[in-house]
Amino acid sequence: MQVTAVFRRWWAHHARLRDALPGVLTVLVAVAASAVGTGGSGWHAPRMDGVAWTALACAPLVVRTRWPLPVVLVTLAVDLAHMARTPDFSLSPAASLVALYTLATRASRRTAWAAGVTASLVITAVFAVTHSQSPFSGESLLRFDLAIAATALGDVNRSRRLRLAQVEARAERAERTREAEALRRVTEERVRIARELHDVVAHHMTLVNAQAGVAHHLLRTDPDLAYQALAHIKDNSRTALDELRATVGLLRQPDDAPDSPAPIPGLADLDSLVATLRANGLPVKLERTGLARPAAPTTELTAYRIVQEALTNTHKHASAKRVEVTLHYGADTLRVTITDDGLPGTGHDPGTTHGPGTARGPGTARGPGTGHGLIGMRERATAIGGTVTAGPRPDGGFRVHAELPLALTPQT
Known part of the structure; x- marks a missing residue:
């Protein structure tokens, strides 16, 4: 031969x-x-x-x-x-x-x-x-x-x-074509994993960091309040671990099927999210308008993550006195709006570009954001045929507005 x-x-x-x-x-x-x-x-x-x-x-x-x-x-x-x-x-x-x-x-x-x-x-x-x-x-x-x-x-x-x-x-x-498609899918999966981990970890770690600062400040002067802050740290860290475990389980599934064994956060979990942020000092008001009805599981997860990221950024970067979350059910669209008033007279931090509440009050030591939060919001919304807009409000503060389809049309 x-x-x-x-x-x-x-x-x-x-x-x-x-x-x-x-x-x-x-x-x-x-x-x-x-x-x-x-x-x-x-x-x-x-x-x-x-x-x-x-x-x-x-x-x-x-x-x-x-x-x-x-x-x-x-x-x-x-x-x-x-x-x-x-x-x-x-x-x-x-x-x-x-x-x-x-x-x-x-x-x-x-x-x-x-x-x-x-x-x-x-x-x-x-x-x-x-x-x-x-x-x-x-x-x-x-x-x-x-x-x-x-x-x-x-x-x-x-x-x-x-x-x-x-x-x-x-x-x-x-x-x-197969090689390019495989590379595209690997890239999309990497972005998806990064987005999921960012949304889960950033929210809870922000709360843990805030409560740790409170506990450190009050440990000698007011041990009772410091003890309460430590209890909040314990609860938030345990919740973060549970949700991280659920997210990893979700990523192991072949798709985001509604019957996936991993729990998927939805609109019903917003009340618990808002209650947690209120307990950590963020004045949040949640309002639902229109005829409420079930949405596609992916739409509910997207809406939940957008609200979670927006409120996390408000808590992290702003000294807001009023934060409003509005869910409006239209004929075919779910409109999600998150607004805050920031801190009057302080303006907006140009370095923070990824969520509401870019205004920071005097003495705030938190640095500017990386921009990944807003990118993640837009990627999630675009993936299901929705849109996200975000920017400063004319009268101060910040606004995030998302329009998401209630029912997803199968892609052909």
């Missing part, structure tokens, strides 16, 4: 040898045919004049794949001259047949068939004249058929090669 592979590689890099091989075989056959006596009566010395004409006609075949059409013209001219000078030599059009086959494999179909039909007619006419036969005789038509057959065989070979090339191109394109 190794010797065969080496020979094939060597043979593939020697085009002139491949081109010359049919001509060499034709000359050898011509030598053998010219040495046979008439009617197979015996052997005699080869007729070198006929062999010489055959070799002359086969010489251009050395470059038949490089210049197929000129080779057809030269070989045809030599074969016709040979046919006229030695009409009894039967191999005179052999080189032309090889050239016609090569032209059909290399040139366009129109060029190949034009040359093939023309050559067939010329060969048939010259043979009929030089052999004193009718153009419609069996031997004359045999020459015509051989030229047409050579062209047809080359055309079939060319079509097969083109089909194989198309199949290979489609396979390569499909492979590239």
Whole structure:
């Protein structure tokens, strides 16, 4: 097998040898045919004049794949001259047949068939004249058929090669598409995991950090309040662990099916979320308007995470005295609005770009946000066909507004 592979590689890099091989075989056959006596009566010395004409006609075949059409013209001219000078030599059009086959494999179909039909007619006419036969005789038509057959065989070979090339191109394109699709899905999954972990961890860690600061400040002056702050830290950290465990379980599922065993937060859990933030000092008012009705589980999860992120940013970056969360049920859309008043007269922190409450009061030591929260809100909303807008309010504070579809339309 190794010797065969080496020979094939060597043979593939020697085009002139491949081109010359049919001509060499034709000359050898011509030598053998010219040495046979008439009617197979015996052997005699080869007729070198006929062999010489055959070799002359086969010489251009050395470059038949490089210049197929000129080779057809030269070989045809030599074969016709040979046919006229030695009409009894039967191999005179052999080189032309090889050239016609090569032209059909290399040139366009129109060029190949034009040359093939023309050559067939010329060969048939010259043979009929030089052999004193009718153009419609069996031997004359045999020459015509051989030229047409050579062209047809080359055309079939060319079509097969083109089909194989198309199949290979489609396979390569499909492979590239699969790789690109796999990379896209991996990227989407990484973003999804990062978004889920950010929403779960950032909210609870913000509350734990705030309560830890309170406990540290009051530990010596007011141990009772410090004890309460530590109790809040315990509750929030336990809730964070439970929700993180649930989120990891959700990410292990093949999809976000409603019957997934991992608990998915929804709109019904907003009351508990608001109560937790109120207990940590954030004055939140939750209001529902319109005709409340069940929404798609993904819509409920998206709405919950948007509210959670917005309130977390308000608690983290603002000294708000009033925070309002409004859920409005429209005909087909759930509108979620979160507004805060920030701290009057302090303006907005330009470094914080990912949620409401960018205004920070005097003495606030918290730094600006990274922007991941607002990006996550928009990614969640866009994924289900919704939108999110966020920005400062004209009269101070910050506003986040999301419009989400109540029912999701299956993607086709």
